[in-house]
Amino acid sequence: MAEHQALIEIVVGDITTQLVDAIVNAANSSLLGGGGVDGAIHRAAGPRLLAECRELRRTAYPRGLPVGEAVATGAGNLPARWVIHTVGPNRHVGQTDPALLASCFLASLREAVNVGARSVAFPAVSAGAYGWEATEVARIAVAAVRRSPQRGTLDLVRFVLFGQATHEAFIHALE
Numbered sequence: 765m766a767e768h769q770a771l772i773e774i775v776v777g778d779i780t781t782q783l784v785d786a787i788v789n790a791a792n793s794s795l796l797g798g799g800g801v802d803g804a805i806h807r808a809a810g811p812r813l814l815a816e817c818r819e820l821r822r823t824a825y826p827r828g829l830p831v832g833e834a835v836a837t838g839a840g841n842l843p844a845r846w847v848i849h850t851v852g853p854n855r856h857v858g859q860t861d862p863a864l865l866a867s868c869f870l871a872s873l874r875e876a877v878n879v880g881a882r883s884v885a886f887p888a889v890s891a892g893a894y895g896w897e898a899t900e901v902a903r904i905a906v907a908a909v910r911r912s913p914q915r916g917t918l919d920l921v922r923f924v925l926f927g928q929a930t931h932e933a934f935i936h937a938l939e
């Protein structure tokens with residue numbers, strides 16, 4: 765029998781409405797919110813999410829969450845149980861190393877399994893304000909999920925893309 769491996773799904777949609785155990789936030793190092801998917805997640809989750817993020821800054825991450833790392837909180841009013849915050853590399857400040865972006869996906873999956881999640885939804889981390897091409901994000905993200913040791917512990921990894929072009933880039937990367 766084949767070894768158990770999480771299914772990889774690619775859909776167009778809004779990550780805040782996903783019925784999965786954990787959704788990943790494309791955050792910034794401050795962990796205190798921002799625009800894009802980060803803003804949407806904080807709006808939908810409500811003030812409990814921000815309070816947990818502030819607590820993380822007070823305790824584990826007084827200088828912020830480093831690029832390429834990930835940390836879990838509860839999900840406030842979202843249907844998910846956890847939000848995994850990760851900080852993608854920002855091309856606009858010269859962060860062009862693909863390994864840093866791969867690390868976001870790998871660290872997020874580790875953190876998801878650590879908290880007990882079986883299903884995880886990702887946005888296209890770094891494909892918005894942080895300036896990476898969707899095709900590059902798609903290639904790096906799909907490759908990272910495929911080689912993640914956590915894939916065997918999870919049932920589902922879903923990429924939730926906000927537009928047709930990004931969706932097509934991910935479909936292409938999966939093929």
Ligand code: AR6
Pocket residue numbers: 777778779780790791792797798799800801802803804852887888889890891892893894895924925926927930
């Ligand atoms: N659901 C799914 N995807 C979304 C949603 C949504 N509700 N909203 C936007 N996207 P970005 P980054 C897509 O800019 O590039 C923030 O201010 C969007 O179309 O959210 O990692 C943070 O605080 C794009 O394809 O994240 C940081 O400062 C993708 O999500 C900075 O932006 C990522 O775009 C992070 O920039």
